[in-house]
Amino acid sequence: MRLLMLAGILLLAQPQNNANALKIMYHKDTIATVHRTEFTHPFASLLNQDQYDQLVDHIAQKVDRAPLNAKIDDQGAIIPGKNGHKLYRSAFKNHFYRYYYSHGSAKMRVPLIKDYPKVDAELLAHICVQRISSYATFFNAGNESRAHNIDLAAKALDSHVVFPNETFSFNQTVGMRTKKKGYRSAPIIVRGEFSEGVGGGICQVSSTLFNAADRAGLKIVERYSHSRRVPYVPSGRDATVSWYGPDFRFKNTYNQPILIRAHKYGGSISFALYSSDMINVAPRKVPGASTHLPKEIHRKKESLHSSQP
Known part of the structure; x- marks a missing residue:
């Protein structure tokens, strides 16, 4: 058992061979370079799912771009929203598995899927x-x-x-x-x-x-x-x-x-x-606010953490 543990440690300690690496590209940039041995259990030829999940989350953090909702400006004009994109996880998994269960090096571009704004x-x-x-x-x-x-x-x-x-x-x-x-x-x-x-x-x-x-x-x-x-x-x-x-x-x-x-x-x-003009509103009676301005006095070194009135 000790010999097996030693063999696993020595395997992990060996320098990575970039000739067998996977280069992950986002546009023209290399955002990650990984090797099969980083994702293999030391005592079994199985994919280490935790290591793979960490890689996917790391890639997603680098490439995900949230969409921008449409807005209305001060003049009442509508400013169109903008599409975003996010990591296409299932396609990434297929590319990664193809590399992992083959031999030699490989290169892949991060697969992306459009992320549309909720409000257009x-x-x-x-x-x-x-x-x-x-x-x-x-x-x-x-x-x-x-x-x-x-x-x-x-x-x-x-x-x-x-x-x-x-x-x-x-x-x-x-x-x-x-x-x-x-x-x-x-x-x-x-x-x-x-x-x-x-x-x-x-x-x-x-x-x-x-x-x-x-x-x-x-x-x-x-x-x-x-x-x-x-x-x-x-x-x-x-x-x-x-x-x-x-x-x-x-x-x-x-x-x-x-x-x-x-x-x-x-x-x-x-x-x-x-x-929209299709809504049927059931309004409630609410008293209006006073137009009288409250008296405000500045005082230093006073702190309130529960709320901001």
């Missing part, structure tokens, strides 16, 4: 017809960091489409709020409530969207209020969010897709929800 220009043109709901809230535009964060989140939500029976997640759609993504620390005090953290102001975005979704009659799946009242929406009409905590989610219970339009202008953030 035709769909947007179909569902931007009828406005089914809208809601706006107001803030002090003089707080530049907070206003900047609100603008970033609004842009992440603009032109997002929620399909029938699909559940929208604020956190998943906007993504993690980090400095790397451009979010700033926005310390504020609202009616004696201190808060400070990267992404401050995001909860005003989620709260505004909640009221627009609720007004449209959509099913609210998950929504949490702040521990204390916030001034930009009526009492009990807020939706606090945090990447590692609360989320705001709603389900599209209609038979038509819902288009989210988000717009930050000056000291206001507004959402308008659209769909």
Whole structure:
């Protein structure tokens, strides 16, 4: 047994013979060079599936390109989406097996399959017809960091489409709020409530969207209020969010897709929800937000990790 183990170790320790290697090409570049012995169990002439799976994942990370959904610009014009592509895994497997179970060297180009955008220009043109709901809230535009964060989140939500029976997640759609993504620390005090953290102001975005979704009659799946009242929406009409905590989610219970339009202008953030003219909306009555700007006081070294009001 020890002799067999020693033989396996010596086999693995031998330098690879590039004459028997497989070159994997992406366009004109060699993105990987592998050898049969790297994928063979040391004590049996069997393919090491774990090693093969690691190779496939490594190749996919290098070649996959996500498609871009169609969007609507500030002038209302539709910007067409773009196709992406991803590793054609079954075709790659066939190429690799052909090399693995033969002799000598080989070269293969990474097989790709088109990845189409979920939202194309035709769909947007179909569902931007009828406005089914809208809601706006107001803030002090003089707080530049907070206003900047609100603008970033609004842009992440603009032109997002929620399909029938699909559940929208604020956190998943906007993504993690980090400095790397451009979010700033926005310390504020609202009616004696201190808060400070990267992404401050995001909860005003989620709260505004909640009221627009609720007004449209959509099913609210998950929504949490702040521990204390916030001034930009009526009492009990807020939706606090945090990447590692609360989320705001709603389900599209209609038979038509819902288009989210988000717009930050000056000291206001507004959402308008659209769909096709075939939708039968069952709206709810929702109180409007006050146009009175909340008093904001800057204070350093104050941090809030649970939410960003």
